[in-house]
Amino acid sequence: MALEEYKGVYVFAQQVDNKVENIALELLGKGKALAQDLGTEVVAMLLGENIGDQAKVLAEYGADKVIVVDHPYLKDYMTEPYTQAISAIIHEFKPEIVLFGATAIGRDLAPCVAATVHTGLTADCTKLDIGDFPINPIPGKTQLHNQLLMTRPAFGGNTIATIAIPDFRPQMATVRPGVMQKLAPNPEAKAEVVNFDAKLEKNDRFVEILDVVKKVSEYVDIQDAKILISGGRGMQNKENYEKILRPLANLLGGQVSSSRAGVDGFGIPKELQVGQTGKTVRPKLYMACGISGAIQHLAGMEESDLIIAINKDETAPIFDVADYGIVGDLFQIVPALTKLVEQELAKKKAL
Amino acid sequence: MDFKLSQEHLMARDLFRSFAENEVKPLAQEVDEEERFPVETIEKMGKLGFMGIPIPKEYGGQGCDYLTYAICVEELAKVCGTTAVILSAHTSLCQMPILHFGTEEQKQKYLVPLAKGETLGAFGLTEPGAGTDASGQHTKAVLDGDEYVLNGSKVFITNGYYADTYVIFAMTNKDLGSKGISAFIVEKGTPGFTFGTKEKKMGIRGSATYELVFTDCRIPKENLLGKEGQGYAIALNTLNGGRVGIAAQALGLAAGALEVTTAYVKTRKQFGKTLDRFQNTQFTLADMATRTEAARLLVYKSAWEHDADPKNDGTTSSMAKLYAAETASYVTNRAVQLHGGYGYIREYDVERMMRDAKITEIYEGTSEVQRMVISHNLLK
Amino acid sequence: MKIVVCIKQVPDTAGGVKFNPDGTLDRSAMLAIMNPDDKAGLEAALRLKDMYGAEVTVLTMGLPKADSILREAMAMGADNAILVTDRVLGGADTWATSQTLAGAIRNLDYDLIITGRQAIDGDTAQVGPQLSVHLGLPLVSYTQNLKIEDGYVIAERLFDDRHHVLKVKMPCLLTALSELNEPRYMTPGGIFDAFKAPVTVWGRKDLKDTLDSDLGKVGSPTQIAKASDKVRKGAGTLHVAEDGSEGAEYILSKLKEKFII
Numbered sequence: 001m002a003l004e005e006y007k008g009v010y011v012f013a014q015q016v017d018n019k020v021e022n023i024a025l026e027l028l029g030k031g032k033a034l035a036q037d038l039g040t041e042v043v044a045m046l047l048g049e050n051i052g053d054q055a056k057v058l059a060e061y062g063a064d065k066v067i068v069v070d071h072p073y074l075k076d077y078m079t080e081p082y083t084q085a086i087s088a089i090i091h092e093f094k095p096e097i098v099l100f101g102a103t104a105i106g107r108d109l110a111p112c113v114a115a116t117v118h119t120g121l122t123a124d125c126t127k128l129d130i131g132d133f134p135i136n137p138i139p140g141k142t143q144l145h146n147q148l149l150m151t152r153p154a155f156g157g158n159t160i161a162t163i164a165i166p167d168f169r170p171q172m173a174t175v176r177p178g179v180m181q182k183l184a185p186n187p188e189a190k191a192e193v194v195n196f197d198a199k200l201e202k203n204d205r206f207v208e209i210l211d212v213v214k215k216v217s218e219y220v221d222i223q224d225a226k227i228l229i230s231g232g233r234g235m236q237n238k239e240n241y242e243k244i245l246r247p248l249a250n251l252l253g254g255q256v257s258s259s260r261a262g263v264d265g266f267g268i269p270k271e272l273q274v275g276q277t278g279k280t281v282r283p284k285l286y287m288a289c290g291i292s293g294a295i296q297h298l299a300g301m302e303e304s305d306l307i308i309a310i311n312k313d314e315t316a317p318i319f320d321v322a323d324y325g326i327v328g329d330l331f332q333i334v335p336a337l338t339k340l341v342e343q344e345l346a347k348k349k350a351l
Numbered sequence: 352m353d354f355k356l357s358q359e360h361l362m363a364r365d366l367f368r369s370f371a372e373n374e375v376k377p378l379a380q381e382v383d384e385e386e387r388f389p390v391e392t393i394e395k396m397g398k399l400g401f402m403g404i405p406i407p408k409e410y411g412g413q414g415c416d417y418l419t420y421a422i423c424v425e426e427l428a429k430v431c432g433t434t435a436v437i438l439s440a441h442t443s444l445c446q447m448p449i450l451h452f453g454t455e456e457q458k459q460k461y462l463v464p465l466a467k468g469e470t471l472g473a474f475g476l477t478e479p480g481a482g483t484d485a486s487g488q489h490t491k492a493v494l495d496g497d498e499y500v501l502n503g504s505k506v507f508i509t510n511g512y513y514a515d516t517y518v519i520f521a522m523t524n525k526d527l528g529s530k531g532i533s534a535f536i537v538e539k540g541t542p543g544f545t546f547g548t549k550e551k552k553m554g555i556r557g558s559a560t561y562e563l564v565f566t567d568c569r570i571p572k573e574n575l576l577g578k579e580g581q582g583y584a585i586a587l588n589t590l591n592g593g594r595v596g597i598a599a600q601a602l603g604l605a606a607g608a609l610e611v612t613t614a615y616v617k618t619r620k621q622f623g624k625t626l627d628r629f630q631n632t633q634f635t636l637a638d639m640a641t642r643t644e645a646a647r648l649l650v651y652k653s654a655w656e657h658d659a660d661p662k663n664d665g666t667t668s669s670m671a672k673l674y675a676a677e678t679a680s681y682v683t684n685r686a687v688q689l690h691g692g693y694g695y696i697r698e699y700d701v702e703r704m705m706r707d708a709k710i711t712e713i714y715e716g717t718s719e720v721q722r723m724v725i726s727h728n729l730l731k
Numbered sequence: 732m733k734i735v736v737c738i739k740q741v742p743d744t745a746g747g748v749k750f751n752p753d754g755t756l757d758r759s760a761m762l763a764i765m766n767p768d769d770k771a772g773l774e775a776a777l778r779l780k781d782m783y784g785a786e787v788t789v790l791t792m793g794l795p796k797a798d799s800i801l802r803e804a805m806a807m808g809a810d811n812a813i814l815v816t817d818r819v820l821g822g823a824d825t826w827a828t829s830q831t832l833a834g835a836i837r838n839l840d841y842d843l844i845i846t847g848r849q850a851i852d853g854d855t856a857q858v859g860p861q862l863s864v865h866l867g868l869p870l871v872s873y874t875q876n877l878k879i880e881d882g883y884v885i886a887e888r889l890f891d892d893r894h895h896v897l898k899v900k901m902p903c904l905l906t907a908l909s910e911l912n913e914p915r916y917m918t919p920g921g922i923f924d925a926f927k928a929p930v931t932v933w934g935r936k937d938l939k940d941t942l943d944s945d946l947g948k949v950g951s952p953t954q955i956a957k958a959s960d961k962v963r964k965g966a967g968t969l970h971v972a973e974d975g976s977e978g979a980e981y982i983l984s985k986l987k988e989k990f991i992i
Contacts, residue, residue, distance in 0.1 A: 079870050104890045108872040111857035115864035120952030123855035135956050162957040205869045211896035285991050323967035324985050332975025340983045362922045400918040413920030
């Protein structure tokens, strides 16, 4: 079959405990834009057991069509039945693009699917565009149009590469959570729902789930926060996060987060870590307090709308990405700022 | 002729370097400040085989050459002079004489656990009245039936109290002078063997330096190391090898001070530019680096000679010890100077390195003794 | 029990990256190390060896100089080492790499294959899972704890907000995280022994049941359109605070300017 005959942008609608996750909605947002560029539709692939009711959510966030595979094997995520199901959808519907979240599930499932259907896969993308390959015409080489150009950081965020999959379909990518924007939900939106029998078969690759152990997390997802007050090595200890950063975060309606130094050094929970090995965030305000700004950290926060950094060391790399860098002692500045913000808010309230 | 280290030595150096960075450096300041013997580091080094690097595998060691051992001491000393000397005294001064002069039974009983790092070793030669002139020993050993009875005391003993196995020198026949000295293996806990004063030192403050006291201390006859009267020869031979270890320690201190200073002058600003832009800094660093490299060549050559012939006349090891020690003092002193006021503050590593460096000009033969050995071999 | 651990030599990104004039990475200018996740995988294998007894084989695909990470692995305690190296294997993406490794592993007896979750140069985390597909093996990604019980691996598989305890029949493939454990140091004697030990070198012809069209640059579905140094957004304004309250005043003015408050 000719490559041009592959049509549609498909996204894997990751669900956990029968609830579609945020990443699926982000993928729909991006998928919709790509589909518009290509003049095609965006389709969500929803896998699970008794999962059909979630199709409505996907419609609200932009899905033109939802393919539902409902099967007991798909209740909790397992590599093999999920790989079989997605591969079967690809064989049947022949999408030109398939997107997954670069989550602990997507980064397991996508490579297995790509290996099964024999196509290329680009990991951890931060940017997806439709364009030409080669990007600039090369004499003697056909320039292909309407290709998915997938941009991703590599070498720990030191380099970026743009990847294409010119000779295979579908073009597949995993996308970092927190990078793409979901659409505003439209409660009126409807999507065509297709129930698909993937003909799942038990084989040697099946594993048995003995237990599902949920982590009880008392932390709000920092990826959802509009304002992050973030601490690093300069905080000196865990208590200072609560004493110095928390009051300011509370006043501004934000959350406290941390660099890896705080997680490894002071026992700040891993869920609050921003960076390459933590979470990618893009809040309206990211205030970096005592964070030197290792490249792995910058990779996780440099897309924030406004970055303010406080550091004693004027040569700290965090100042290279900060909109406003303040050279000074955070233990003086942050409490003083907290007091000022408090007064300011009180003034506003009085008006 | 090839000055390149082999791939094995390079990989071993990486190993020692990462161990030093990750396990030793974080404790260096605390160990110095609190004069604390770093027991946990010694235990880790034992498990990794660092405590028996040049000892053959059949005696529980790693079967590596003396150069590998010297590189280990160097890398440790780059971050912590204390840890380096503990390993050096344990290896050069306690294990080597047992390896070279011990009976098969002694090797099985004492060398194997020492090499595996299960026990720690020390060496007792110096006395209040017998320092540089080691032949003036007052400690006596008298054979009584199947036992020797030891009486006397030893001072400035590195690894004292913490060590389990001690190589101790004592007079068995005073009339014969230095030919009347014998060497013994003494176990910690032997009745009559106690510890006196713990010395408070200028540098290498985490290493334990104790007085050993022997009062009618009875040790089995089979713990005589070598033959009666062979003690002085054993001591001299041991110190020849030991000097390679101390020279490596001195080299490490110089190299470590050079490294932190090179990094420091790139960040510290005065008169609007970083210190590395000043010619005074550049020339001082050039001198520091040149002497350090010259010391390294001597140290590695002496280790290589030790491998080729452990009973060599010791000229090169004396040269290495002399030159590396004086280099360590010079380089650490310049390092403090380039740090300015901060160099005099305990928070900065070079302050400790300068204090640690001084001892390398004194112990296991002062610089003056090294000059005596070198000139003696030259003029004979 | 026979365990195969796949390892990769990677440039140490902590030291910064260098480029050739044509925009490709200048790997020779960077320090080459054993990929950290792979090292955790090797450590996991060596712990199984300590607990249950096992023969551990390390396998790498790379340039001849990747020999050094094989020596390092043996100095840590691996028993055998295989280097797959051939001009035609160069330029491989994860599809072609996993095909190459699969072709090599088909020559071996194994109960367990361990790979690192991802390499610090590519960060793709794809080779392990794709290898499991090519070999038809059950896969456990993001393994955090594991033990062996009567021919089964019991492993904790980490997710974002939970973990699954999985029971998996051997042979199977696990991918390991560097957080899994603290890899052991080499021993000095182990280093000298490792350089005396043989390393098996295989080329294209030694890969079993593998198509040329699945190997190297030719066999790679993904192609690089553009690669470059990351362009960062320019630095903003740097302000040296006179004291705490002046610094705070400054920040407040900016927060108001940007309508944060």
